[in-house]
Amino acid sequence: MSRRRHSDESDAGSQPHKRRRTSEPIEIEDRLESLICRVGEKSTSSLESNLEGLAGVLEADLPNYKNKILRILCAVARLLPEKLPVYTTLVGLLNARNYNFGGEFVEAMIRQLKETLKSNLYSEAVYLVRFLSDLVNCHVIAAPSMVAMFENFVSVTQEEDIPQVRSDWYVYAVLSSLPWVGKELYEKKDVEMDRLLNQIEGYLKRRQKTHVPMLQVWTAEKPHPQEEYLDCLWAQVQKLKKDRWQERHILRPYIAFDSVLCEALQHNLPPFTPPAHSDDAVYPMPHVVFRMFDYTDAPEGPVMPGSHSVERFVIEENLHCIIKSHWRERKTCAAQLLSYPGKNKIPLNYHIVEVIFGELFQLPGPPHIDVMYTALLIELCKLQPGSLPQVLAQATEMMYMRLDTMNTTCVDRLINWFSHHLSNFQFRWSWDDWADCLTQDIEKPKPKFVKEVLEKCMRLSYHQRIVDIVPPSFSALIPANPVCSYKYGEEADSSLPGFAMTTIVGNAIKNRASNEEILIVLKDVPNPNQDDDDDEGDGFNPLKIEVFLQTLLHLAAKSSSHSFSALAKFHEVLKTLTDSDEGKLHILRVLYDFWRNHPQMISVLVDKLIRTQIVDCAAVANWIFSPEMAHDFTRFYVWEILHSTIRKMNKHVQKIQKELDEAKVKLEKQQNKKQPDSGDEEDMEKNSEDEEGQLEEQIERLQEKVESAQSEQKNLFLVIFQRFIMLLTEHLVRCETSGVDINTTWYKNCIERLQQIFLMHHVIIQQYMGTLENLLFTAELDHHILTVYQQFCALQL
Amino acid sequence: MSMKLNSLFSDSYVDISQYRDQHFKGNRYEQEKLLKQSCTLYVGNLSFYTTEEQVHELFSKSGDVKRIIIGLDKVKKTACGFCFVEYYTRADAEHALRFVNGTRLDDRIIRTDWDAGFKEGRQFGRGKSGGQVRDEYRQDYDPARGGYGKLVQKP
Numbered sequence: 020m021s022r023r024r025h026s027d028e029s030d031a032g033s034q035p036h037k038r039r040r041t042s043e044p045i046e047i048e049d050r051l052e053s054l055i056c057r058v059g060e061k062s063t064s065s066l067e068s069n070l071e072g073l074a075g076v077l078e079a080d081l082p083n084y085k086n087k088i089l090r091i092l093c094a095v096a097r098l099l100p101e102k103l104p105v106y107t108t109l110v111g112l113l114n115a116r117n118y119n120f121g122g123e124f125v126e127a128m129i130r131q132l133k134e135t136l137k138s139n140l141y142s143e144a145v146y147l148v149r150f151l152s153d154l155v156n157c158h159v160i161a162a163p164s165m166v167a168m169f170e171n172f173v174s175v176t177q178e179e180d181i182p183q184v185r186s187d188w189y190v191y192a193v194l195s196s197l198p199w200v201g202k203e204l205y206e207k208k209d210v211e212m213d214r215l216l217n218q219i220e221g222y223l224k225r226r227q228k229t230h231v232p233m234l235q236v237w238t239a240e241k242p243h244p245q246e247e248y249l250d251c252l253w254a255q256v257q258k259l260k261k262d263r264w265q266e267r268h269i270l271r272p273y274i275a276f277d278s279v280l281c282e283a284l285q286h287n288l289p290p291f292t293p294p295a296h297s298d299d300a301v302y303p304m305p306h307v308v309f310r311m312f313d314y315t316d317a318p319e320g321p322v323m324p325g326s327h328s329v330e331r332f333v334i335e336e337n338l339h340c341i342i343k344s345h346w347r348e349r350k351t352c353a354a355q356l357l358s359y360p361g362k363n364k365i366p367l368n369y370h371i372v373e374v375i376f377g378e379l380f381q382l383p384g385p386p387h388i389d390v391m392y393t394a395l396l397i398e399l400c401k402l403q404p405g406s407l408p409q410v411l412a413q414a415t416e417m418m419y420m421r422l423d424t425m426n427t428t429c430v431d432r433l434i435n436w437f438s439h440h441l442s443n444f445q446f447r448w449s450w451d452d453w454a455d456c457l458t459q460d461i462e463k464p465k466p467k468f469v470k471e472v473l474e475k476c477m478r479l480s481y482h483q484r485i486v487d488i489v490p491p492s493f494s495a496l497i498p499a500n501p502v503c504s505y506k507y508g509e510e511a512d513s514s515l516p517g518f519a520m521t522t523i524v525g526n527a528i529k530n531r532a533s534n535e536e537i538l539i540v541l542k543d544v545p546n547p548n549q550d551d552d553d554d555e556g557d558g559f560n561p562l563k564i565e566v567f568l569q570t571l572l573h574l575a576a577k578s579s580s581h582s583f584s585a586l587a588k589f590h591e592v593l594k595t596l597t598d599s600d601e602g603k604l605h606i607l608r609v610l611y612d613f614w615r616n617h618p619q620m621i622s623v624l625v626d627k628l629i630r631t632q633i634v635d636c637a638a639v640a641n642w643i644f645s646p647e648m649a650h651d652f653t654r655f656y657v658w659e660i661l662h663s664t665i666r667k668m669n670k671h672v673q674k675i676q677k678e679l680d681e682a683k684v685k686l687e688k689q690q691n692k693k694q695p696d697s698g699d700e701e702d703m704e705k706n707s708e709d710e711e712g713q714l715e716e717q718i719e720r721l722q723e724k725v726e727s728a729q730s731e732q733k734n735l736f737l738v739i740f741q742r743f744i745m746l747l748t749e750h751l752v753r754c755e756t757s758g759v760d761i762n763t764t765w766y767k768n769c770i771e772r773l774q775q776i777f778l779m780h781h782v783i784i785q786q787y788m789g790t791l792e793n794l795l796f797t798a799e800l801d802h803h804i805l806t807v808y809q810q811f812c813a814l815q816l
Numbered sequence: 817m818s819m820k821l822n823s824l825f826s827d828s829y830v831d832i833s834q835y836r837d838q839h840f841k842g843n844r845y846e847q848e849k850l851l852k853q854s855c856t857l858y859v860g861n862l863s864f865y866t867t868e869e870q871v872h873e874l875f876s877k878s879g880d881v882k883r884i885i886i887g888l889d890k891v892k893k894t895a896c897g898f899c900f901v902e903y904y905t906r907a908d909a910e911h912a913l914r915f916v917n918g919t920r921l922d923d924r925i926i927r928t929d930w931d932a933g934f935k936e937g938r939q940f941g942r943g944k945s946g947g948q949v950r951d952e953y954r955q956d957y958d959p960a961r962g963g964y965g966k967l968v969q970k971p
Contacts, residue, residue, distance in 0.1 A: 052821065056821060091821075094821050095821070098821060098825070344825065347825070347826075347827045347829065347830075347914055348826065348827065348828060348829060348914075349829075349914065349915065388878065388911055388915070389877070390877040390878055390911065390915045390916070391911075391914070391915050393877075393915070394914070394915040394916075394919060397919060435877075439874075439877065442920060442921075443919055443920045445923060475873075478869070478870070478873040479870060479873055479874060479921070480870070480922065481867075481870075578867070578868050578869070579868055579869060579872065579884075580868055580883075580884065580885075580886075583883075619869055619872075619873065620869075623872065626880075663880075
């Protein structure tokens with residue numbers, strides 16, 4: 020069965036001699052892995068005695084299992100950074116008992132470091148560097164050689180023509196290790212370290228920070244500045260240095276073993292040259308440090324370390340690492356977070372909530388899928404029902420108060436999180452506390468937020484539920500009852516053009532007419548666009564679309580499945596009616612008209628229309644930016660539709676690209692198969708030639724398909740950006756000529772939606788930078804708009 | 817280099833469960849094979865009143881939903897408290913197992929599990945009275961699932 024369901028290994032190191040000598044080697048290897056992985060977890064014995072015991076076991080196993088032990092230890096260094104000092108201590112003890120092993124481990128670590136850098140695994144590489152630096156504290160690595168490695172890292176800042184994110188990483192790797200090893204390095208090599216820090220300071224002063232505003236969750240500096248991550252870390256290191264490197268938060272098990280460890284011989288790190296920059300290197304993007312709490316927020320109990328204290332950095336790092344390790348299992352993740360060592364000295368719940376929201380709101384995107392954070396917070400509330408929900412409520416209240424300056428993308432995520440969270444707690448909330456939003460213009464951030472939250476809550480429940488959960492004073496913010504709006508219903512004006520036809524079409528559909536029959540019936544619908552009578556009835560006829568689609572949607576309005584069946588059944592009719600760009604636009608208009616009170620239905624039907632190729636992605640983009648949709652332009656559902664559309668386009672390109680790549684691989688295999696062989700050479704050759712020919716043909720076709728898809732993708736982005744530019748320029752010019760401040764609510768929303776396009780699809784957009792710059796984001800553009808583009812470019816400089 | 821540390825990073829929420837469909841046409845091995853490549857989830861403990869749209873809203877949080885099939889009472893042809901959710905990719909279905917399974921929809925804790933794949937006929941309850949088997953025998957009163965269990969209801 021699955022080895023994941025671990026057996027009852029509850030004696031990690033406490034009974035080292037109870038080994039079954041008749042066990043299979045593979046069982047012993049598994050046991051070694053389990054022992055090593057679980058040391059440091061809750062145990063009846065002390066950590067020190069467990070480490071001592073485990074070191075004994077491993078030392079005894081070295082003759083037979085050295086390589087396995089090396090690999091396990093390298094893996095925990097890379098994958099369990101939250102337990103770093105536990106493992107560095109273990110390595111220290113092993114090195115004290117077996118000098119050669121210590122040397123081999125260091126070599127293996129260096130090899131692993133090189134590999135992670137080559138594979139673009141930069142966060143893991145940071146953990147490795149930190150591990151190596153903590154090994155200095157365990158007397159495994161000599162301090163001067165560590166300083167030398169750091170010097171090599173910092174010299175990357177002198178390289179020319181490299182992306183800034185490259186030198187950023189090397190500086191980060193050095194700075195982020197200093198909380199662990201700063202004291203020791205300064206004690207041994209203070210002159211060199213001072214020089215190092217000066218170099219870093221110089222670099223930090225001259226590096227570009229154009230990207231920062233695009234990554235900030237709040238635009239306001241108060242109450243907590245959203246600092247660029249390197250700036251924050253630098254301030255923290257400076258403060259640590261001022262405190263003479265006294266750091267009291269990190270658990271340091273090696274201190275208890277000092278008498279043993281200081282007898283050990285140390286190793287020198289081999290000189291380490293950072294691998295040269297290559298074009299396929301993908302360095303981590305810069306980020307902004309998310310802060311929402313400070314020492315004034317936790318009412319009683321331990322005080323929250325200050326924003327520039329190194330403790331704050333270490334706590335946040337460790338909490339991020341725990342989430343990274345355990346995000347797939349929310350109960351384990353919650354338990355691990357809540358059992359953070361040293362939790363009694365810090366307001367742990369506040370740190371946890373801050374770190375979780377920091378990840379959820381991270382720009383461009385959270386490290387993990389959004390819904391994970393909702394599920395994790397629910398588990399945390401279950402485990403700490405007396406305290407965590409209050410912190411969460413406090414956090415929500417704070418975020419509500421600061422909505423005015425919150426980035427629109429982050430507000431989207433807040434809306435999704437809050438509504439989903441409430442749906443797990445019977446929608447209980449003190450809405451009256453937010454009564455201040457009722458006196459504001461409904462487009463302002465606070466009432467808008469409440470309105471969107473209630474809409475999302477309704478989607479997870481039903482209309483009456485929402486009416487019941489909010490006070491009557493909130494009625495203006497309650498979403499519309501999600502019923503359809505049939506234009507040709509019983510109360511409709513029978514003189515509407517096409518009214519009579521709707522009955523005929525309706526009956527035809529109910530009598531299971533075929534697509535052909537429907538099209539024949541529709542021939543009788545006059546075309547309001549054409550006055551001449553050479554009309555064959557095949558051109559764009561908005562009334563035909565209206566009559567047919569309204570009737571069809573009305574008959575299928577019972578559920579989305581019914582609507583999907585209807586669209587599938589009459590696919591041919593719809594394709595015929597929407598053969599032109601105008602047709603595609605009109606079908607979207609009719610759909611919107613019919614379901615305008617039910618945005619979710621619009622969303623799923625637009626998705627279906629794209630997937631069945633009745634409309635294309637560009638049509639959806641044009642529809643969203645059309646004047647008819649202007650009144651809904653700031654509504655959340657509209658942007659969900661647009662981003663979903665872009666994602667479908669991207670996935671489509673990826674899919675064909677994958678097919679092309681697979682065909683190419685197949686061809687290569689086929690070509691390599693051509694070996695001179697005995698037997699029916701001629702026949703075999705002919706067969707393989709045929710196959711090759713077919714594959715080559717297929718590859719050519721796929722190549723064309725990929726090019727065509729990419730062209731469509733590029734066009735989609737061009738349309739979207741073009742429309743944004745037009746809208747924004749209009750607004751800016753209008754404001755300028757009438758002397759009005761450009762910073763209206765609408766403008767903030769619009770410009771941040773433009774930013775959002777860049778942020779949410781940055782990987783794809785980066786491919787088309789050249790075209791974008793030449794065609795759209797030229798120097799003639801208003802600088803307000805151009806700035807967004809420049810900030811985006813700065814993300815990977 | 818890439819040691820995975822199996823004993824540590826378990827992903828148990830996405831493992832296949834012990835449940836096997838007794839009506840499955842094929843042997844155990846075949847069923848397990850399908851379960852291990854499936855993109856379809858069975859969702860249980862729904863309220864009879866939960867709509868397809870609500871299911872869609874919740875399950876879309878873990879990825880794009882391909883289709884939803886609401887489970888029906890075989891006799892009444894009304895919703896009887898379960899459904900199937902099919903995703904375009906297995907990865908999205910896995911996210912649902914990790915983050916939606918065991919949370920609430922319509923105030924009820926819902927349960928999700930791998931399904932071998934929808935086939936016509938599987939949308940109907942298999943209980944004698946037409947609903948799900950569990951509603952035949954349960955003793956409690958559940959207003960969202962037709963009140964008392966069928967056995968209790970019968971005189």
